[in-house]
Structure formats: structure tokens, C-alpha cells
Amino acid sequence: MMREKKYQISKRQLIECLSSALELINPTVAGHNQRVALFSKEIAKVMGLSDDAVNEIYYAALLHDIGAAPLTIREKNDLIEFDVNMPYKHCLIGYLLLKDYKPFQKIAEIVHYHHSNWLYGANRTFDGEMIPVGSYIIHLADRVDILIRQNQHILLQNHKITDYIKSRVGSVFAPDAVAALEVLSTQEYFWLGATSKSYCNTCMTAKQSEEYITQGDLEQFTKLVSFVIDFKSRFTASHSCGVSAVARLMGEAFGLSRSDCGELSIAGNLHDLGKLVVPNEVLEKKGALNTEDEAYIKSHSYFTYSVLSQVEEISNIASYAAQHHEKIDGSGYPFHIRDDELSPQSRLLSVADIFTALAEDRPYRKGMHREELMAVMYQMAQSKHLDYDMVKMVDNNFSDFDLKRDSMQQYAVGKYKNFWKNINRTLAGYREEAG
Numbered sequence: 001m002m003r004e005k006k007y008q009i010s011k012r013q014l015i016e017c018l019s020s021a022l023e024l025i026n027p028t029v030a031g032h033n034q035r036v037a038l039f040s041k042e043i044a045k046v047m048g049l050s051d052d053a054v055n056e057i058y059y060a061a062l063l064h065d066i067g068a069a070p071l072t073i074r075e076k077n078d079l080i081e082f083d084v085n086m087p088y089k090h091c092l093i094g095y096l097l098l099k100d101y102k103p104f105q106k107i108a109e110i111v112h113y114h115h116s117n118w119l120y121g122a123n124r125t126f127d128g129e130m131i132p133v134g135s136y137i138i139h140l141a142d143r144v145d146i147l148i149r150q151n152q153h154i155l156l157q158n159h160k161i162t163d164y165i166k167s168r169v170g171s172v173f174a175p176d177a178v179a180a181l182e183v184l185s186t187q188e189y190f191w192l193g194a195t196s197k198s199y200c201n202t203c204m205t206a207k208q209s210e211e212y213i214t215q216g217d218l219e220q221f222t223k224l225v226s227f228v229i230d231f232k233s234r235f236t237a238s239h240s241c242g243v244s245a246v247a248r249l250m251g252e253a254f255g256l257s258r259s260d261c262g263e264l265s266i267a268g269n270l271h272d273l274g275k276l277v278v279p280n281e282v283l284e285k286k287g288a289l290n291t292e293d294e295a296y297i298k299s300h301s302y303f304t305y306s307v308l309s310q311v312e313e314i315s316n317i318a319s320y321a322a323q324h325h326e327k328i329d330g331s332g333y334p335f336h337i338r339d340d341e342l343s344p345q346s347r348l349l350s351v352a353d354i355f356t357a358l359a360e361d362r363p364y365r366k367g368m369h370r371e372e373l374m375a376v377m378y379q380m381a382q383s384k385h386l387d388y389d390m391v392k393m394v395d396n397n398f399s400d401f402d403l404k405r406d407s408m409q410q411y412a413v414g415k416y417k418n419f420w421k422n423i424n425r426t427l428a429g430y431r432e433e434a435g
Contacts (some may be wrong), residue, residue, distance in 0.1 A: 065090065238412035
């Protein structure tokens with residue numbers, strides 16, 4: 001049996017990469033996840049938690065707002081108010097996205113409760129389960145960051161922020177966490193380290209042995225990421241899953257190695273990562289896109305590259321994913337790469353993306369049948385937008401490719417429907433309790 005390819009990538013690197021992608025969700029609070037992570041880490045250390053616990057809290061803080069991806073613009077903006085209206089929705093979404101990926105199960109629990117108030121100790125359990133101490137720490141760190149005013153130097157407002165937090169100790173915030181904040185609040189590094197633009201690689205102080213991942217591990221991780229991307233909108237709920245499946249089959253038909261086919265599948269999962277920056281109102285628009293809408297759409301593949309290129313070990317995958325809108329004649333975007341500059345993998349992924357997009361239902365049309373679909377793809381090949389030989393390969397293997405695409409997308413749609421059914425049922429229970 002062929003051994004799986006190993007990457008010199010750690011769990012920490014994957015989480016930091018995903019966290020930077022999450023910054024695309026609401027650019028008005030750029031750096032929020034990282035600042036909250038750094039505040040949380042320092043508070044946890046002062047509280048005397050173990051190195052493993054500090055690291056887990058740091059990871060959870062980096063991903064604490066992962067559930068904000070499907071929210072409306074209004075709901076996202078509400079999260080930057082100190083007193084959030086119904087904060088549990090994005091907490092629950094984040095928990096459900098993370099919990100099925102085994103390495104993130106502890107993180108998922110912390111994320112689930114990161115807006116829980118202390119309520120004089122009464123809120124330490126939920127449905128009989130203890131709320132993790134990390135949730136209270138992240139809740140405090142999150143609100144500290146929300147109080148920071150960007151137009152004033154941090155050392156001119158740190159005491160005011162601390163005093164405001166102290167006024168809500170016991171009711172909103174856990175006393176032990178606030179006590180740790182008080183200790184840290186007089187130390188300039190605590191504030192400057194988190195709010196400085198040079199914080200990028202200064203995050204981890206607790207030593208840990210880096211456990212590197214296999215290609216299979218990376219594929220599992222990127223499936224989680226694909227759900228974060230696709231579950232953003234009901235109209236994209238299965239797209240990345242379909243592209244990934246078709247790209248792998250196309251790679252096999254083209255004669256690529258097992259490892260190269262695996263990387264194509266990974267690139268398929270990640271190719272629309274940059275769509276986290278595109279508002280749902282644009283993704284779900286049924287009419288023609290205006291110039292502003294088109295600007296958002298044209299930016300997404302660049303942001304895919306911007307995020308993924310941070311991990312040097314997967315630079316080739318980053319290129320495949322980011323080049324899925326490039327064209328043979330150089331008229332694509334965002335880099336206007338042409339002809340022989342495009343690798344076979346980039347060409348394959350581009351064809352897999354178009355094939356999947358034409359075959360699936362979209363807001364403005366139903367999925368196309370074979371005859372119409374292939375006519376469109378051949379026209380794109382003749383116009384030097386797609387590789388002709390690869391389009392011909394799709395035609396020759398249409399039934400196999402479409403069957404696999406359909407089965408994977410049906411699975412993803414079912415998962416999506418169950419996902420939101422679970423969320424709506426749980427939120428209804430919260431409302432009944434509140435009422």
C-alpha cells in the first residue's frame with residue numbers, strides 16, 4: 001500500500017490559517033480573532049491553567065466567531081455591540097461546524113459557550129454539562145476587544161476598559177477571569193502585544209511538540225473548511241463538495257498520481273475560501289449583478305490565495321485553488337495567467353468548477369442537462385477559456401463524473417438541511433426559555 005504524503009504542517013498552523021480566513025467575514029473588525037486569542041492566552045496563564053489548557057483556549061479563541069459566516073450583515077454588525085442581542089446563534093453554528101472534526105472537539109465545546117454570562121455562578125452548567133472555563137475567559141477577552149476604540153492609543157483607554165469590565169464582574173464576567181485581567185491591566189505588554197500590527201507570529205508561549213499531519217488529515221480538515229464556506233448560503237451549500245469530488249476523478253482520468261489527485265481534491269474544498277468576504281446578499285441575488293457585486297465576486301479567488309499562501313507547505317494547492325477563474329487566453333482573474341503558465345492541476349480544477357456550477361441549481365436557473373452543459377463547456381473551450389482536451393475528457397466520462405458529483409452534493413445538501421434544522425430547533429428552545 002502506498003504511504004500517505006506527510007506535510008510539515010501542525011494543528012496550530014492550520015488553525016491560524018483558518019482564523020485569518022475568518023477575518024474576511026467582517027472586515028470592519030479585522031484582527032479581532034487574533035486579539036481575542038492573545039488576550040485569552042494571557043488571562044489563562046495568569047489564572048494558572050496548564051500549558052495544554054492555555055493552548056486549547058488560544059485555539060478556540062482564534063476560531064470563536066467561525067459561526068458568524070452564515071449571518072446577515074445586520075447580525076454580524078450586532079456582534080460588535082457590547083451587549084449582543086441573541087448571541088447564541090453564532091455560538092451554536094460554530095459548535096456544530098467544529099464538533100464532528102475529532103481534533104477540534106474540545107475547541108467546539110469552548111466555542112459553544114463563549115457568550116455565556118457568569119450570573120453570580122448560576123450559569124456554570126448548561127443542560128447538565130459544565131461550561132468550560134475557557135468559554136468564560138474568551139467571553140471576557142472578546143468584550144475587552146469590543147470596548148477598544150481604534151481612534152485612540154490603547155494605553156490611554158486601558159484603565160477605562162478594565163473599570164467597565166469590573167463593574168460587571170459576577171453578573172456578566174467570571175470573577176477569576178476578571179481578577180486575572182486586573183493583574184494584567186497595569187502591564188503595558190498585555191495591551192500592546194495584542195493590538196500591535198506585528199503580533200502575527202508571537203502567539204504561542206506554552207511549548208508543545210508539533211505533530212505533523214498526513215494528506216488524509218489535511219483532507220478531513222479541508223472538508224470542515226468547505227462546510228464553513230458552503231454553509232454560508234443555501235445556494236452554495238454543496239458546491240465545494242461537488243468540485244472536490246469531480247476534481248479528484250478528473251485527476252485520475254488524466255493520469256495524475258494518487259497524491260496529486262488528493263491535492264486536487266483538497267484544492268476543490270478550498271477554492272472558494274475567499275467567498276467568505278462576499279456578502280450573502282450578493283451570493284443569493286437572483287437578478288443581474290451590479291458593478292459593486294461583481295467587484296466582490298472578482299476578489300474572492302485572490303483572497304483564497306492570500307489566506308492559503310500563508311502556509312508555505314501547501315503553496316501548490318494554494319495556486320490550484322486561487323487560479324480556478326484564470327483562462328487559457330489570459331482574460332481570467334485575479335492574476336491573468338495564461339496558456340502554459342497554468343499547471344494541469346489548475347486547468348483541471350477550473351474545468352471541474354465550471355462543470356459543477358453548470359450542473360447544480362443556482363438562484364437564477366436550474367442545473368443544466370448533459371447536452372446543454374457540454375455545449376456551454378465546448379464553447380468556453382473554443383473561446384480559449386477552458387482547456388479543450390480536458391473538456392473533451394469530461395464529455396467522455398460524463399456519466400461517471402456527474403454521478404459522483406450528484407451523490408456528493410446530495411450528501412452535502414442533506415447535511416446542510418439537518419444542520420439548520422438542528423440550529424432552528426435549538427434556538428426556538430432558547431427563545432421559549434427566555435420568554
